[in-house]
Amino acid sequence: MDVRTALRLVRRHWWIVLVTLMVAVGSAALITVRTAPRYVASVTFFVTTPSQGVTDAYQGSLFLQQRVKSYADLLRSDRLAQSVVADNAVGLTAGDVQRRVSTSTETGTVLLRATVTDTDQTRALKVTETLSAKFVELVENVETTGDGKASPIKIEVVGGPRVSSHPVAPQPTRNLVVGGLVGLLLGMALAVLRGMLDVRLRDAAGLQRVTGSALLGEIPFESGARSAPLIVGEAANSARAEAVRKLRTNLRFVDVHEPARVIAVTSALQGEGKTTLSCNLGIALAEAGWRVLVVDADLRRPKVADYLGLDGGVGLTDVLVGDVQVGDVVQRWGDKSLLVLPSGSAPPNPSELLGSKAMADLLLALRESADIVIIDTAPLLAVTDGVVVAVQADGALLITQQGKTSRTKVAAAARSLHSVSVRVLGCVLNMTKVTKADAYQYEAYRIAATTKPLVPAERAPAAHRGESGGVSGAGDRTQELSRLPR
Known part of the structure; x- marks a missing residue:
């Protein structure tokens, strides 16, 4: 390990240095107070x-x-x-x-x-x-x-x-200085040791090495994303929204000779932001004029309908078991060419249902009805659902949260895709930390370049919750819905 790497680890774990320094100085002060004068x-x-x-x-x-x-x-x-x-x-x-x-x-x-x-x-x-x-x-x-x-x-x-007229010991100044130096050196050593033992993915370069695939995007962390996850309204002008648009561009040019039209979005573990990214990627593609269909295939913990403000009671599972036609349960979201197929009722056998012939036939039909189909799948290491869906798609997009998932787990997730010959389109590092300088630079550019909101203020609420509360009536079907099989 060189000096630059050690300093970077100290900077990353600065709180360890601070806590160790405070403990050392406090211990020196306590010893000084409790030592009898000599x-x-x-x-x-x-x-x-x-x-x-x-x-x-x-x-x-x-x-x-x-x-x-x-x-x-x-x-x-x-x-x-x-x-x-x-x-x-x-x-x-x-x-x-x-x-x-x-x-x-x-x-x-x-x-x-x-x-x-x-x-x-x-x-x-x-x-x-x-x-x-x-x-x-x-x-x-x-x-x-x-x-x-x-x-x-x-x-x-x-x-x-x-x-001597004054005590020769203890010496408060000397003790505090020595305690501070010892605490500083010990804290730096602990910070470096913590960094060496930390197996979590921290940067884009490490993610590329572990997955063996290209980095298609880095989505910055925003504190307001938890309450407002979609890139609409005021969030449409955020750094996170711009990062999703960059991902949209990179994804469309992964392979111009064989573009992926059915994309499975997955992750190694739960909670890495794959569902939010699936929804936002669909919104970004629809803004660019593509006919997009977002399918919630995470049948165990479906979230797409909740994020988009739609009714998810009837959807994919009901289509696969033959209870309804897909054209009757697909819902149009907002005023864009974005369609959503919710997960539907919870099935007792998600893996078997997703791997059935009915699922394969449905994806073939959806491929002809939309320009791009985005499938939100289950985490790869939790269950086999994600791999089952990814095999049937044109490619998979692997999402990893910065500083949360270990390198071994991400590598295991990538191996599970490669082992069944899934085409990994690339990886995305989610919830990355943005430096103050980069955040300030983007904000200054946005203020200078933006003259009006991308989404009119009076349309933002409807776009956020979907027209007519999110469920379109049969008489309100648009041209996109008419393309879907019944």
């Missing part, structure tokens, strides 16, 4: 020995530098800690004193520094004072020769004991 008391010793002449002074200095290293360990010895506890009732054990004492030396010198860290400022100072006095006594006793001669080593206190 004070440091210190004392500095100077180690010396009598010398005569320059040579003796040089040799004595080397001797003392080696000696100082031993004295640093002596400051933390059990013997000294026990002496401190016995001489001063500080409420600590010898082990507590040893844990609070630390030493340091400066290379090339004979200076020895001892520090005592404690949460009690007064106790830190008392321990340091007692420690300095007892250390001098201990060195004299240890260095005294066996014949009673005085120690050749002399320890003098040259600094302290003194205690």
Whole structure:
């Protein structure tokens, strides 16, 4: 993975970075608040020995530098800690004193520094004072020769004991900065990891690779599409409507030598927007002057009639079982050359009904009665209905919602079509995210180019719900309806 890909994943999952950063900073602040303040008391010793002449002074200095290293360990010895506890009732054990004492030396010198860290400022100072006095006594006793001669080593206190007036820990600024840096780095790592583990389709290039078919369109997401899914009225001038028109153009030129007249629209899973796209594609084709027939072949969860405001009680299933003639149940929608065949009553055997000879004969008849037949089918991975219908069509259009469906499921859906030699016309990435720059550019172009609505305001309600409430009477059949078999 290169740096650009990692940054793109961080940008995509920015909320992970933000949450991790907030948690890290909050944890650092909590630790800082709950940590007891600590004070440091210190004392500095100077180690010396009598010398005569320059040579003796040089040799004595080397001797003392080696000696100082031993004295640093002596400051933390059990013997000294026990002496401190016995001489001063500080409420600590010898082990507590040893844990609070630390030493340091400066290379090339004979200076020895001892520090005592404690949460009690007064106790830190008392321990340091007692420690300095007892250390001098201990060195004299240890260095005294066996014949009673005085120690050749002399320890003098040259600094302290003194205690810090302010706590040395915790340090709020440092803790918050460190917590922020740790949170930022950890958040970026988690964002990259989440992106690497995310198997959902995120872009058009990935959809083309998985399906092995051409990308015919990208339909942008619009928040108002849930309440107003059709590209009529004000929505006719939206970016979503323009994307459907681009899909219409691309679909008509997929293969100019063998154009698809019966198109099955399907998806891998439920809820990816195939029904909405089927209706809008039919509207867009009708606006261009084509005689279009939309067939709701999703017999398990039919939605076409609901979206178009039509009566779906009688339709495809009733035609297939021979109860009615197709010309009696096809409904004209709006003032365009758009006809709709609803799903009809729910059958107990949808797959068998859609794969019957009656369905094949019906599609042959519909092919001769309309320029383009759009069939909304069931999802491919849920049931076999979609494949059964797609086999009988001229080609299939595979719809995938961005950021919802995994690559494996889309690949499985594409394989189910290819396995039965279905001609996949192309794929469509639905509900794509549009950048603010692209949205602003389209809006500016629309305002500049549009002088009046594409659909007159007084006709918009009728177009949205269908004329006469959506069901045409026998005496109101248009020329398109007269072409359908009875």
